[in-house]
Amino acid sequence: MSYTKLYPLKRTRCVKEMRLKDNVQAWLKRSLEDPVVKILAKNSHLTKTQLETLLIDILAENISGKPLKYDEKAKLRLTRAKISRGSFNRTLKQAEENVIKSIYTVLLLGYLGIFESTTLDPYIETANKLQEYIEAHKSIPEKSEHIEEQVKLLKMLREELEMSLKKLSNPSERLS
Secondary structure, eight states, X not given: OOOOTHHHHHHHHHHHHHXXXXXXXXXXXXXXXXXXXXXXXXXXXXXXXXXXXXXXXXXXXXXXXXXOOHHHHHTTSSOSSOOOHHHHHHHHHHHHHHHHHHHHHHHHHHHTTGGGSGXXXXXXXXXXXHHXXXXXXXXXXXXXXXHHHHHXXXXXXXXXXXXXXXXXXXXXXXTO
């Protein structure tokens, strides 16, 4: 078998595509399995598929370091079934519409003065806990003599956040 200059390029491209798919899918799995993400997603207007598609659309290019076409993005989905570009785009459109509607809901509540009501205080407190958790997570160095203490603090913050989110997602408990 004779080799051409193109053979290594095709092979390299294929390997890079597989590496990209593996990296994106590993990142997606970690993200979607995060306990806080699970609670937030369960109580959002996004289906799991819509969230996955939205994440791929927004963040896959950052991971790949180059612009991706929609048929390439469709191949990054976690499902084993082949997803067409059209199906990916329909799911993406549904996700974007749900996000826009959610933002408009927040804007409407703010405009009507509902955010000034004390009934939203638990949500604001939970939003602050979420921000605190994100900041604590970002501040953990890769190597440190105090890493165990920081990991314990992070775990405690996550558990507290999970409890708050679960309580807020249950209307009957929220009132008590």
